[in-house]
Amino acid sequence: MSWIERRKTRTVYVGNVPIGSEHPIVVQSMTNTFTEDVETTVAQIKELERVGCEIVRVAVPSVKAAEAIREIKKRISIPLVADVHFDHRLALLSIENGADCxxxxxxxxxxEWKVKEVIALAKERGISIRIGVNSGSIPKNILAKYGKPSPEALAETAINYAKFFEDCSFTNIKFSIKGSEVKSTVIANKIFAEKTDYPLHIGITEAGTLLSGAVKSAIGVGILLYEGIGDTIRISLSAHPKEEVRVAYKILSALELRKRGVEVISCPTCGRCSVDVETIAHEVEERLSHIRKPLKVAVMGCAVNGPGEAKFADVGIAGAGDHFILFLKGKVIDKLTQEEALERLVEEVEKLAEEEC
Known part of the structure; x- marks a missing residue:
């Protein structure tokens, strides 16, 4: 049983993927290609599929982008969300071309009549709508009430949208209430979560580059997930979208909410270390990124941090002078040269992944 009790929400589907508290937290990302470039967009989506992306979103800033959805959908395996701003006609066209949300x-x-047209067509086609709320588009009356785009203003905006959609007899909705600040995003989502049972898509928008964005997202998303809030996540990074997926799974894994793929345990190194742990650990992570089975793999710089501190790893290597020791489930099974160690480690992990499938 998980140590985190998730907030109870209704279930909403995006294509064939269920989102809600009765289902695993869904990992998604967004392409950074020009959507109308079908070949490039499809290639990137397939790359995202390989690293575990379960829903993908594409930008729809033009008619050509909306029309491209039809062909893209034919060639991918995961549900597709059309991201539309300003022009409701692009949302209608995206739905007509097969967008799952x-x-x-x-x-x-x-x-309001424009929003109602989108709702009507979504209802007719049986697809869900994700309602996004951010500080740049809070209604004037709510902004006047709070004086600034505060967390309370963000939450009230989202709650009012929920009521509007309900008045239109449409509840096939999920919400995202995002900001670039951890504090306001967390507070706004907590307020909304206390007052509704709609699924929440969580993340810190415009979080930053790979390192700073991953840290900022881990804190903001991690706080919400620990509180039991969040049914699907996207980690927004100024990096290749596949890094968003990888970071998302690492956050979920750290909180024991989902396990996927290889978790590399590597020591920070010290004066005892005589091998290049950083380079080896990065290469191990890259070469084993195709494995879906949850496995712990250790790369340690000395015998002290070998089977002892990493005894719960499934397989690992530890530098010991001019050689490496290879250990499996905490037990030393071989002694290898530095040249042999990486290849043997990858081989043992792949073998273990196949055995446990």
Whole structure:
């Protein structure tokens, strides 16, 4: 049983993927290609599929992008979300071309009748809508009430949108309430979570580069997940989208909410270390990124940090003078040269992954 009790939510589907508290937290990402470039977009989505992305979102800033959805859908295996801003006609066209969900922000779509047209077509086609709320599109009356785009203003905006959609007899919705600040994002999501049972897509928007963005996201998303809030996540990074997926799984794994792929345990090194742990650990992580089975793999710089401190690793290597020791489930099974160690480690992990499938 998990040490984290998730907030109870209803279930909403994006294509064939269920999102809600009765299901695993879903990992998604967004392409950074021009959507109308079908070949490049499909190639990137397939790359995301390989690292575990379960839902993908594409930008739809033009008619050509909306029309490209039809062909893209034919060639990918995961559900596709159309991300639309400002022009509700692009949302309609995206739905007509087979999008599994549309992401809109009612605050920048415009008049209520435009939102209602999107709702009507989504209802007709049986697809869900993700409602996005951010500090740049809070209604003027709410902004006047709070004086700034505060967490309370963000949450109230989202709650009002929920009521509007309910009045339109449409509840096939999930919400994202995001900001670039950890504090406001966390507080806004907590307020919303206390007052509704709609699934939440969580993340810290515009988090930053790979390192700073991963840290910022781990804190913000981690706090919410620990509180039991969050049914699907996207880690927004100024990096290749596959890094977003990898970071997402590492956050979920650290909280024991989901396990996928190889977790590399490596020591920070010290004066005892006589091998290049950093380079080896990075190469191990890269070469084993295709494995889906949850496995712990250790790369240690000396015998002290070998089977002793990493005894719970499934397989690992530890530098010991001019050679490495190879250990399996905490027990030393071989002594290898530095040249042999990496290849043998990869071989043993792949063998273990096959045996336990």
């Amino acid at each position: 549309v992401r809109i922000n009612p605050g920048n779509i415009g008049a």
